[in-house]
Structure formats: C-alpha cells, structure tokens
Amino acid sequence: MDTTVADPLVGRVLDGRYRIESRIARGGMATVYTARDIRLDREIAIKVMHGHLAADEDFVRRFIGEAKAAAALSHPNVVAVYDQRTDGEHVFLVMEYVPGRTLRDLLTERGRLGPRAALEIMQPVLAALGAAHRAGLVHRDVKPENVLITADGQVKVADFGLARAESDSKMTKTGLIIGTVGYLAPEQVLAGDVDIRSDVYAAGVMLFELLTGRQPHQGDSALSVAYKHVNETVPAPSTAVPGLPPQVDAxxxxxxAHDPARRPQDANRYLAAVAEVYNGLPRDFDQRLAAQAAQPRNVTAVLESPPAAPPAGGTRVMDRGAAPGGPGPYGDVPPPERTAADRFIGAITGKYVLIAIGAIAAVILGWAVWYQTSGQYEHVPDRIVGTRLAAATKTLQDKGLVVRRGTSVYSDRAPKGTVARTDPPPGTRVAKGATITLVPSRGRTPVAVPDVAGKTEAEARQALKDKGFSVGDVSRQGSQTVDKDKVVRTRPAAGAKQSPDEPVDLVVSTGMSMPDLRGMNADTAADKLRAMGLDLKITKRDDSAQPPDTVLEQSPAPGTGVSGGDEVSLVVNKKDCLIGDFFCKDSSDQNKIPVPGVLGQPIDQAVQAIQNSGFTVKVRTNIGGKVVGQLPLPGTTADRGSEITIWG
Structure with missing residues (x-):
C-alpha cells in the first residue's frame, strides 16, 4: 500500500456517500483508494483522476462516456464499475474492490511462469477482453499491472476503456504516446490507430513476458522501445527459455504480428487458440520443464579437449584449410604417418572418453529418474482443486501425506464443499509425511439478494436465477397489502448478501382472508367488504327463520384468500323497509365506507392499504418515510372512491 506521504483525501467523504479510507496506489492518470460506501455499507475502490486531467473539460466528457460504457460491461473476470461522480474538483470512478495482488506482483515474486501456468492466467484475461470486444469496447492498456488476482486465484481485468479518455484529451495531442510503451502495437505507435486487434497484440506481449520474465523489446528510453515495436518482430519465447514447445511460440x-490482419481478429479467437494449446500440454509439463532446466549442461562439450600444439622442432606444417596430403603454404607436404603406438593410444583414449561420457550420462539420467520417482517424495496433485474434501483427503493420505483442514473461504472456481486451494499449491514437490492444508470452499462469493416483492412466483424465480440463486422453500401467508399469489418477501431479505450456492426462500401471499359474514347485518358486512377493496354483489331471499336484513350465505367461503377487486356474493334475508325502521337507510348513505387507519405505517404500505380499501390517495409530504397524519381521520366514513390525504 502506498503510504509514503499523507494524503489529504484520506478520511474525506466524497459526494456525501463514499468515505476514503486508505490509498492503494498512484499512477500517471489517477490515484486509487479503498473506500466505504456508507449508504450500502460495502467496501469499494475509488479511482480519483489527477487534478490536471479533471480540469480538462474534453477529458472529463470523454471519461464520463467511457465510464458509462465500462459500467455496462458485466463479466466475472472484469472489475465492475459501479458509479462515476464529480465532487468539486474531484472527478472519480467507483469500482469493485478486489483484494489481492496484481499479475505484476506475481511476476516479480516468481520471475517467470511455466507455459501451463501462463496460459491458465491468460484464459480469464482473454475472456474479459473478449466480453469487451463483443460490446465494441477496446481496453487500450493491457498489461500485468491491470490484471488483479484474488486470494482464491480469481483473475479480474481492470481499467476498461479508460485510456481512451486520456489519449483523446487535448493534453495528449502533442505527439506524446499514451499507454505503457512496452505493450503498444506498431499501428498504435505510428498513427495512434487502436482497435480490438491492438489489445490482442498487447496480450501477446504479456504472454511473452509471463513465459520469459521480461518484455520482448528492451531499451534505454520509451522512444527506443517504441521504435523496436515498429521495426522489430517479437521473438519466439523459446529463444529465451529453451524447451518451450513450438505451439506456445506460435x-x-x-x-x-506487425500486420493486424494476421493476428487473431479479437480476444475470443485468441482465447480459443490459447485454450487449445493449454489443453494439449501434459498436466505436469511445467514441472518437467523446470526439472530439465535444473539439470547440468551436456557433458560432451565439457569433455572435449583443445587441439594439441605441434611438437617442438617439428618441420611439418599443414594449412587447416588444405586436404591431407594436398598443397599447403609450403608446397606438397604428405600427411604425417601414424605409428602403431599412435593408433593404440588413440583407440584407448577414445574408448575411455566414451566410457566416461556414458557413465556421466547414466548418472544424470539416474538422478532425473530418482528425482521424479523416488519413494521419498511426492507431488501435490494438479486436479485436487474442485475435488470433494473426503476424496481429496484420501488421495493425499494414500500418497503418504498428512492432511490438515484450513478455514473455509468463498470461491467462484470451486463448488461448495470442495477444495478451493491447497498449501502448498498443486504441482509442488514435497517429502513424504509433509502436511498439506486443504482449504474448503464455502461456495461462490456472496452477492445481494434481489428484491422480488410484488412479483409472481414465476417472475421471482427467474429474477433469482438471473443472479445465480436457486429457490428453496416456498411458504404462503395472508397479507392485507400484497395481492394473492404475489411474493411478500424473501428469506434472507432483499439486499442481504448470500452465496448463490445457498437457496433463497420465498413467502407468497394468499391475499386477504375472507371473513365469516354469515348472520351479520347486511350493511355492516357490505361496509367491511368495501373497506377491503372487494366488489360486492347482493341477492335477496326470504327466510322467516332468520332476522331480517342479515347475511344468509357468502361466496367465497370464510378463510378463502382474496385480493382487492375480487367479487364477493352475499345472499341477504329480504325484508320490507318501513318508515322509522332502524334497518332502513337513506340512499345517500349506501356508498359510505369506513376510512382505514394508516398512521405509523410506511408510506408505500399505507398507499396500498388505502387503495385496497376503495379510496384514492394523495401523499402531501414524505420526509420521514412513515405516515404521521391523515384526512379524513381513521374510524370515520367517506364516499367510496373519494380521496384520502396522508403526509409523512
């Protein structure tokens, strides 16, 4: 973490929402910080543009456009862009925070990678670039510094499209080359022309660097490196690392290739080629290549003796270019005669040289075989990640290794209950009896549960599936505010984070419960149903055994779930209306229904309850989010369809 100087932004809250916590790094275009989104309570990364760029109106305009394009790019190997904001003189980008290290850090630590390891990293990088290329977005700055690797090995590519805003700004139109010069395509150097094939070129350079530990073109200045990109081809990596197969060189x-038309035409096609070569290499190829590199040089060269000097006082001199017995610088000189002793000594010497060579070669071969097959050593299996814990434990124990279980971690590569990673990592050569730590996977990284309240069960299932979740238990309960067969809530609640490997339960509304109205005064029953937002149909029948004007029958039956707008049929005991009869009402009162009480309820819930009761609603103010007053007052009656005013 870059903490060399105090940073005035640390501790500040940008845009009233993002609290800067610490500085991660500072580059030529921006400074990156860790921050906290205090509204959503999540850790994020913020990239704040340098002041000289933020003061350039052209840059800011292009930067905002590129940020919008990058935000629309959704891919598991792309660092997500959440927001773009301006706070005073600060122009900044809000991004997903990816804890871990960069590919540059990994290269610095290891020097270079084996071909399988390099191609394994290149595949998610190219998948991310391929998603951008499909969306018409060019990265423009592919390099190890922009590739992030999480603790569980997930690879993510950052800074999509942002180099364009800088390269197009008026501050870079004076011939200055923007970007990291070691990865610039020839057309980018010569004319500033950039398309998706320029990203492919940079990816090829990065693959060279992963395989060899250095960039293909070196120079004392950026200009000299750029010159080499234009005038020299990138050499095959096997020229620097003997033993690399030709398909990796290719x-x-x-x-x-200097001609963009001869390159793979986008990252997706390059990915297909990389995957094919990766799948064709033996799983232990990197280990075999490393062992080969560790072996001593060819002993034949060491055993060769320098040519003997001519004997003192000798008079025969032969031109090395002349044939034996042919003309030399001193005329025709016959070749020296070999005596029987000479021939015997030569035969003996050659015999022992061959014996020595054979013996040393046998020792080297035996050492290599012992290294690979000695009963004292084992290798952590390559395929153990993603294996069930019980099976992985048995595999290692069968090899004479001790197994220890580590703390579970989330992993997007290993399903829940399988091995997320090992320590030491797969492929490592260890002594028998060594301890191998298996780190179990807790499932995929938690994401927010979507809000599906008010949706049908089918719609809710699809929305959850789109986010990677499955549906667990589905329970049903009555609700006065949510219509029948619509989702009331989820467990866990909407917005809570949960691994997609864990199911989400649904609670579905059975609607309002139909009350038992039988024997109730017909007017009272009608008012109750209208307050529930139900449509009423009344028929009359004479029944001398029952009190007049009471409900004889109802449909739906008591306890049935109903929703606002459903029709309810009542059969009422018929009676004649006599003057002064208590049960006779003025026709002007027939449309009066009770006003529901919504004080203290959330505004949205109150609006729904009022509408379900047969009224319209007007929200006058909404400050605190809950109802603090209403007119007409609760407990009074008002005309069906009239307006009730609330404020919060």
Whole structure:
C-alpha cells in the first residue's frame, strides 16, 4: 500500500456517500483508494483522476462516456464499475474492490511462469477482453499491472476503456504516446490507430513476458522501445527459455504480428487458440520443464579437449584449410604417418572418453529418474482443486501425506464443499509425511439478494436465477397489502448478501382472508367488504327463520384468500323497509365506507392499504418515510372512491 506521504483525501467523504479510507496506489492518470460506501455499507475502490486531467473539460466528457460504457460491461473476470461522480474538483470512478495482488506482483515474486501456468492466467484475461470486444469496447492498456488476482486465484481485468479518455484529451495531442510503451502495437505507435486487434497484440506481449520474465523489446528510453515495436518482430519465447514447445511460440508470434490482419481478429479467437494449446500440454509439463532446466549442461562439450600444439622442432606444417596430403603454404607436404603406438593410444583414449561420457550420462539420467520417482517424495496433485474434501483427503493420505483442514473461504472456481486451494499449491514437490492444508470452499462469493416483492412466483424465480440463486422453500401467508399469489418477501431479505450456492426462500401471499359474514347485518358486512377493496354483489331471499336484513350465505367461503377487486356474493334475508325502521337507510348513505387507519405505517404500505380499501390517495409530504397524519381521520366514513390525504 502506498503510504509514503499523507494524503489529504484520506478520511474525506466524497459526494456525501463514499468515505476514503486508505490509498492503494498512484499512477500517471489517477490515484486509487479503498473506500466505504456508507449508504450500502460495502467496501469499494475509488479511482480519483489527477487534478490536471479533471480540469480538462474534453477529458472529463470523454471519461464520463467511457465510464458509462465500462459500467455496462458485466463479466466475472472484469472489475465492475459501479458509479462515476464529480465532487468539486474531484472527478472519480467507483469500482469493485478486489483484494489481492496484481499479475505484476506475481511476476516479480516468481520471475517467470511455466507455459501451463501462463496460459491458465491468460484464459480469464482473454475472456474479459473478449466480453469487451463483443460490446465494441477496446481496453487500450493491457498489461500485468491491470490484471488483479484474488486470494482464491480469481483473475479480474481492470481499467476498461479508460485510456481512451486520456489519449483523446487535448493534453495528449502533442505527439506524446499514451499507454505503457512496452505493450503498444506498431499501428498504435505510428498513427495512434487502436482497435480490438491492438489489445490482442498487447496480450501477446504479456504472454511473452509471463513465459520469459521480461518484455520482448528492451531499451534505454520509451522512444527506443517504441521504435523496436515498429521495426522489430517479437521473438519466439523459446529463444529465451529453451524447451518451450513450438505451439506456445506460435501463440506469441501470431498475436504480435506487425500486420493486424494476421493476428487473431479479437480476444475470443485468441482465447480459443490459447485454450487449445493449454489443453494439449501434459498436466505436469511445467514441472518437467523446470526439472530439465535444473539439470547440468551436456557433458560432451565439457569433455572435449583443445587441439594439441605441434611438437617442438617439428618441420611439418599443414594449412587447416588444405586436404591431407594436398598443397599447403609450403608446397606438397604428405600427411604425417601414424605409428602403431599412435593408433593404440588413440583407440584407448577414445574408448575411455566414451566410457566416461556414458557413465556421466547414466548418472544424470539416474538422478532425473530418482528425482521424479523416488519413494521419498511426492507431488501435490494438479486436479485436487474442485475435488470433494473426503476424496481429496484420501488421495493425499494414500500418497503418504498428512492432511490438515484450513478455514473455509468463498470461491467462484470451486463448488461448495470442495477444495478451493491447497498449501502448498498443486504441482509442488514435497517429502513424504509433509502436511498439506486443504482449504474448503464455502461456495461462490456472496452477492445481494434481489428484491422480488410484488412479483409472481414465476417472475421471482427467474429474477433469482438471473443472479445465480436457486429457490428453496416456498411458504404462503395472508397479507392485507400484497395481492394473492404475489411474493411478500424473501428469506434472507432483499439486499442481504448470500452465496448463490445457498437457496433463497420465498413467502407468497394468499391475499386477504375472507371473513365469516354469515348472520351479520347486511350493511355492516357490505361496509367491511368495501373497506377491503372487494366488489360486492347482493341477492335477496326470504327466510322467516332468520332476522331480517342479515347475511344468509357468502361466496367465497370464510378463510378463502382474496385480493382487492375480487367479487364477493352475499345472499341477504329480504325484508320490507318501513318508515322509522332502524334497518332502513337513506340512499345517500349506501356508498359510505369506513376510512382505514394508516398512521405509523410506511408510506408505500399505507398507499396500498388505502387503495385496497376503495379510496384514492394523495401523499402531501414524505420526509420521514412513515405516515404521521391523515384526512379524513381513521374510524370515520367517506364516499367510496373519494380521496384520502396522508403526509409523512
């Protein structure tokens, strides 16, 4: 973490929402910080543009456009862009925070990678670039510094499209080359022309660097490196690392062709080629290549003796270019005669040289075989990640290794209950009896549960599936505010984070419960149903055994779930209306229904309850989010369809 100087932004809250916590790094275009989104309570990364760029109106305009394009790019190997904001003189980008290290850090630590390890990293990088290329977005700055690797090995590419805003700004139109010069395609150097094939070139250069530990073109200045990109081809990586197979060389040389038309035409096609070569290499190829590199040089060269000097006082001199017995610088000189003793000594010497060579070769071969097959050593299996814990434990124990279980971690590569990673990592050569730590996977990285309240069960299932979740238990309960067969809530609640490997439960509304109205005064029953937002149909029938004007029958039956707008049929005991009869009402009162009480309820819930009761609603103010007053007052009656005013 870059903490060399105090940073005035640390501790500040940008745009009233993002609290800067610490500085991660500072580059030529921006400074990157860790921050906290205090509204959503999540850790994020913020990239704040340098002041001289933020003051350039053209840059800011292009930067905002590129940020929008990058935000629309959704891919598991792309660092997500959440927001773009301006706070005073600060122009900044809000991004996903990816804890871990960069590919540059990994290269610095290891020097270089084996071909399988390099191609394994290149595949998610190219998948991310391929998603951008499908969307018409060019990265423009592919390099190890922009590739992030999480603790569980997930690879993510950052800074999509942002180099364009800088390269197009008026501050870079004076001939200055923007970007990291070691990865620039020839057309980018010569004319500033950039398309998706320029990203492919940079990816090929990066693959060369992963395989060899250095960039293909070196120079004392950026200008000299740029000159080499234009005038020299990228060499095959096997020229620097003997033993690399030709198909790996071809991946680099084809991607870095000077003519863009001869390269793979986008990252997806390059990915297909990389995957094919990766799948064709033996799983232990990197280990075999490393063992080969560790072996001593060819002993034949060491055993060769320098040519003997001519004997003192000798008079015969032969031109090395002349044939034996042919003309030399001193005329025709016959070749020296070999005596029987000479021939015997030569035969003996040659015999022992061959014996020595054979003996040393046998020792080297035996050492290599012992290294690979000695009963004292084992290798952590390559395929153990993603294996069930019980099976992985048995595999290692069968090899004479001790197994220890580590703390579970989330992993997007290993399903829940399988091995997310090992310590030491797969492929490592260890002594028998060594301890191998298996780190179990807790499932995929938690994501927010989507809000599906008010949706049908089918719609809710699809929305959850789109986010990677499955549906667990589905329970049903009555609700006065949510219509029948619509989702009331989820467990866990909407917005809570949960691994997609864990199911989400649904609670579905059975609607309002139909009350038992039988024997109730017909007017009272009608008012109750209208307050529930139900449509009413009344028929009359004479029944001398029952009190007049009471409900004889109802449909739906008591306890049935109903929703606002459903029709309810009542059969009422018929009676004549006599003057002064208590049960006779003025026709003007027939449309009066009770006003529901919504004080203290959330505004949205109150609006729904009022509408379900047969009224319209007007929200006058909404400050605190809950109802603090209403007119008409609760407990009074008002005309069906009239307006009730609330404020919060």
């Amino acid at each position: 991946l680099v040389t084809r991607a870095t």
